[in-house]
Amino acid sequence: MAFLEVRQLKKSFDTLPVLRGVSFTVEQGDVIAIIGPSGSGKSTLLRCLIDLETVDEGTVTIGGEPFITNGQYPIPRHRRALSGRMGMVFQSFNLFPHMTVRQNLIEPYRMTTPGATDGEEKCRRLLEKVGLWDKADVYPSKLSGGQKQRVAIARALMKSPELMLFDEPTSALDPQLTGEVLSIMRQLAQEHMTMLVVTHEMSFAQDAATQVLFMKDGLIAEAGPPPVIFTRPQNPETAAFLGTAAR
Numbered sequence: 001m002a003f004l005e006v007r008q009l010k011k012s013f014d015t016l017p018v019l020r021g022v023s024f025t026v027e028q029g030d031v032i033a034i035i036g037p038s039g040s041g042k043s044t045l046l047r048c049l050i051d052l053e054t055v056d057e058g059t060v061t062i063g064g065e066p067f068i069t070n071g072q073y074p075i076p077r078h079r080r081a082l083s084g085r086m087g088m089v090f091q092s093f094n095l096f097p098h099m100t101v102r103q104n105l106i107e108p109y110r111m112t113t114p115g116a117t118d119g120e121e122k123c124r125r126l127l128e129k130v131g132l133w134d135k136a137d138v139y140p141s142k143l144s145g146g147q148k149q150r151v152a153i154a155r156a157l158m159k160s161p162e163l164m165l166f167d168e169p170t171s172a173l174d175p176q177l178t179g180e181v182l183s184i185m186r187q188l189a190q191e192h193m194t195m196l197v198v199t200h201e202m203s204f205a206q207d208a209a210t211q212v213l214f215m216k217d218g219l220i221a222e223a224g225p226p227p228v229i230f231t232r233p234q235n236p237e238t239a240a241f242l243g244t245a246a247r
């Protein structure tokens with residue numbers, strides 16, 4: 001069964017249409033790369049999926065359950081439970097500066113998972129996974145950008161999300177730090193984490209993605225497996241974008 005079904009999603013900011021009828025499906029274990037020019041609606045799409053923005057129209061099911069039905073949302077408790085099945089990592093890390101790395105992982109987890117007693121243990125396992133257990137008691141200001149992003153990934157993994165959304169997780173980083181973050185993401189992909197990744201890293205899209213979506217002007221202009229998108233795109237707009245991106 002598909003984990004996420006998105007049908008005819010539409011959203012405008014005032015009079016500006018930003019999503020104009022986006023449809024796609026994410027199967028369990030898919031790693032979907034979303035590419036496309038600035039302003040095409042990539043971030044807005046992810047923000048709508050994790051409920052940081054509301055949509056105007058469209059239908060989304062998460063794990064087979066209705067999350068948005070023709071633009072309508074379920075009662076708040078169900079709505080939070082469904083969006084809580086996903087985790088998101090942002091370009092700008094969004095760590096809490098007044099909390100240590102450990103607190104950044106544990107406090108939000110405790111807030112959203114009342115009664116959970118496995119916070120400490122999960123925190124340790126995930127910081128070890130991203131290679132930062134030795135930084136558990138430092139504040140984010142003492143970390144490099146790559147380390148901050150690895151903490152942000154570990155934090156998003158705390159609630160055992162079934163889908164991870166990444167919005168240009170490496171675009172604020174220099175190439176070496178980018179490599180550290182991409183290698184964690186590749187590891188997650190190998191472990192069959194279902195992922196939706198907005199990225200300008202074409203090498204990641206090419207070798208880690210199972211499917212690539214090319215967004216243009218609020219629509220998915222082309223979707224296909226990486227070998228098709230990168231070597232013989234069917235849409236001239238995809239070819240033009242990739243030609244520009246490669247230069």
Ligand SMILES: Nc1ncnc2c1ncn2[C@@H]1O[C@H](COP(=O)(O)OP(=O)(O)OP(=O)(O)O)[C@@H](O)[C@H]1O
Pocket residue numbers: 013016018036037038039040041042043044045
């Ligand atoms: N909160 C907002 N209010 C008004 N307009 C917005 C808002 N957020 C985004 N937009 C507009 O929506 C359009 C799509 O923005 P979005 O951030 O989704 O694009 P993007 O594909 O992620 O671009 P980039 O590659 O630069 O990150 C842009 O024209 C943007 O100016």
Ligand SMILES: [Mg+2]
Pocket residue numbers: 042043044167
């Ligand atoms: Mg964006």
